[in-house]
Structures are given as C-alpha cells and as structure tokens.
Amino acid sequence: MDVERKPVSFGPHVFDLDVEAETLRIVEALRGQLRSQRKRGLVLGLSGGIDSSVCAALAVKAVGQSNVCAIFMPEADSGPDSLHLGKAVATRFDLEGIVENIGPTLLAMGCYERRDAFIREIVPDYGVGWASKVVISSALQGGFSLSYLVVADPKGKQSKHRIPHAAYLGIVAASNMKQRTRKQIEYYHADRLNFAVLGTPNRLEYDQGFFVKNGDGAADVKPIAHLYKSQVYALARHLGVPDDVLSRPPTTDTYSLPQTQEEFFFSLSWDRMDLCLYGLNHDIPHHEIGAAAQLTPQEVEHVLADIVAKRRATRYLHQRPHLVEDIREIG
Numbered sequence: 394m395d396v397e398r399k400p401v402s403f404g405p406h407v408f409d410l411d412v413e414a415e416t417l418r419i420v421e422a423l424r425g426q427l428r429s430q431r432k433r434g435l436v437l438g439l440s441g442g443i444d445s446s447v448c449a450a451l452a453v454k455a456v457g458q459s460n461v462c463a464i465f466m467p468e469a470d471s472g473p474d475s476l477h478l479g480k481a482v483a484t485r486f487d488l489e490g491i492v493e494n495i496g497p498t499l500l501a502m503g504c505y506e507r508r509d510a511f512i513r514e515i516v517p518d519y520g521v522g523w524a525s526k527v528v529i530s531s532a533l534q535g536g537f538s539l540s541y542l543v544v545a546d547p548k549g550k551q552s553k554h555r556i557p558h559a560a561y562l563g564i565v566a567a568s569n570m571k572q573r574t575r576k577q578i579e580y581y582h583a584d585r586l587n588f589a590v591l592g593t594p595n596r597l598e599y600d601q602g603f604f605v606k607n608g609d610g611a612a613d614v615k616p617i618a619h620l621y622k623s624q625v626y627a628l629a630r631h632l633g634v635p636d637d638v639l640s641r642p643p644t645t646d647t648y649s650l651p652q653t654q655e656e657f658f659f660s661l662s663w664d665r666m667d668l669c670l671y672g673l674n675h676d677i678p679h680h681e682i683g684a685a686a687q688l689t690p691q692e693v694e695h696v697l698a699d700i701v702a703k704r705r706a707t708r709y710l711h712q713r714p715h716l717v718e719d720i721r722e723i724g
Contacts, residue, residue: 403681405664407671408623412631415624416454419616423455426614427589434460434588435614436579439490440646441478443638444593444617447625450632451616452591453486462582463488466575468496469505470649474641481635491582495574504570511563515542515554522547526648527556527564532660532699533692545650568647572608580611589613596621597666601700602707603658610710621671622663661686661696669696 427433435452439445452461465479476492483490499505512519519525523546530539540561542554556564576590583590592612594604599618604610617625622643629639643654643663659666665686672682672693683693 402684403668403672403677404685405623405668408621408627408667410624410627412627415620416451416628416631419451420455423451423614423616427456430589430613432583432587432589432613434462434586435591436462436464436583436586436588437591437593438466438575438579438609439463439479439482439488440465441475441482441638442593442641442643442646443622443625443629443634444595444598445479446482446634446638447629447632448591448593448616449482449488450486450634451628453488454632458487460588461488462586462588463490464579464582465490465492466495466578467492468494468499468571470571470647472644472646472651474637475646478635478638478641482638485633485635493578495571495578498574499570502570502574504567504574508564508567511560511567512542512544514560515556516544516552518546519544524649526650526652526657527561528553528652528656529658529660532696533688534695538660538699538702543650551650569605569608571647572605576608576611583613591616592618594618595625597659597663597670600670601659601703602710603654604710606710621667623667660699666696669693670700673697673700 423435427435434456437445437448437452439449449461449463463479463483465476467476480490509519512525523544525542525544528541528543530541532538540556542556542564543551544554545551579590582588590611590613592609592615594609594615595617596619598604599615617628620628626639645652645654645657655662661669665688668686669682669688671677672679672685679690679693679697682688683690686693688696
C-alpha cells in the first residue's frame, strides 16, 4: 500500500545538487567556451574567497594547472588573510600564482587620496592612521536603502555618519579603481598567454549587480554565475577548497576597515539571501520564504522589494554599449 507523502516544505534543500555532475557540466562548458574563443587557458584573480577558490579548482579540472594563471593582487587596504588564503588555495590546486601588488598603481592614480578627500567632507579630521568602510541600512526595515560611512580614528574609536549623495558617489568611484585595476592586470596576462579571463560572480552577485562595470564584472567566461551561494559552498567542499576559506565570511576586501558583503550590499547573510532570491524566482509563497529564512512576512516583503530595486538600479551593468543602429555584419 502506497503511503501518501506530504510535500517537503521550502527550505535549504532546494539548493541540493549532484556536485559531481555539476562539476563535469561546468568543466565541459568551459572547454567549449575556450574553443569558441580560440583560447588555450584561463586567467583569474585569486582573492582567498570562496568564489574565486571554487573557480580556480574548476579551471584546473577544465584545462589543467599548467594552463591556469592565478593572480594575487593585494593593495594597501587588503585584509591580512587575503594573500595568505589565496596562496593556500593555489597550493591546494598546484598553481604557481603571480603576485601583482596594485597598491603603487592605485597610489599613482590618486585612488586613496581621491577617496579620502570625499571622506573629509564628512569627517574633516580623517587622515593618516584612520580607517573607514561604507555600510548600508538593513533591507528588513523597508524604504530606501541608506548608506553610512564608518570611520575609526588612530586610537580605534569608531563613529558612524550619514553620507551625502555626492560624497557617496565619490567614495565609490575612487574605490572602483581597485576592481578596474585588477581587471587590467588580468587582461594583461590573458593577452600575454592567449588565455581567457575567468569571472567569479555567483548568482547572488550576478543577479543583484554586485560588481563593478569594466572591473570585476568584466570577463570572458563566468562559470558559477548560475549557482546560488549555497551551491558554491557545496562545490567547494566537493572540490577540496581549504577549510580556512570555507569558514571565512564573504568580504568585499575593498575598504580599510573589515567589511562583510552583508553590511555593504546584501543586508542579509548569504544563506538567507539565497532563500529569498530563490523564493522570488520561483514564486514561493511569502510565508514559506519567511519560515525558511527566519523572517516575518513584512520583512520578506521588504527584502523582495529590495531585490527588485537592486535589479532595476543595476540593469545597466549587464548591458552592452548602446549604438545608434545595429551593425548588421557584426551582430
């Protein structure tokens, strides 16, 4: 006698996948994409984060370690663990790696001074020995997302300040020099080796526009953009990414104060954001999303509205340059 089974409620199990089959699928896709571009290998920036670590492992499986160029690109504000963890990943997957310190380049371009000048519009005393980061108001509160500047004086005392719009744009514009400089280095090595540049965004980042146009958003292939962060972690465990990387909180590694992706952009931890994004994408009832993500119905409404707003605000990041008319011979 068949026993009627109750439907499994919405929860983290929706991210379950056959990691071996998914690995093979991505590897085959990468190989085909390289053939179509007539490239013989892959270049990627290795930051010590979960996404770039998984991509490094996938790249090695696709083309072999001798055809993967891993680049470490520290600068003055890089976290102390980034280079160490990046090298640990390279060692795990038998990659030699190249260190390209972009700090002097950023200094020469005025990245730090331009940023600090905008910060001094808010905190006039900001200077040598100070540190800073940008944080965002919680999406759980609803309404417009507000950005704040957090600074620490040389004694470590922190203060939080509302950022005027012009100063916010200036701080972000200067900070974006970092991502664009890194990408310039990646393409130098790609051109030198006739390799393709591998981009590392996961689905949360790709969907929500959490990347810099012509910076970390620029790439020839993006092998994990279809995977939710939960699935990236599953692949990381399957591929043997070091435990220290698995346990490291996702960070922007952009500002001089430690800063998580949650406080800078997403407002929620990645596991709860995964559930909210999946729920929105698959028309899951709000009360089920709330139960799975431990959110009230009103908080779910606020988070989903924030996702839609971010998609709308960052849509231009995905667009190619606009032409007056299409060039038929190229299209």
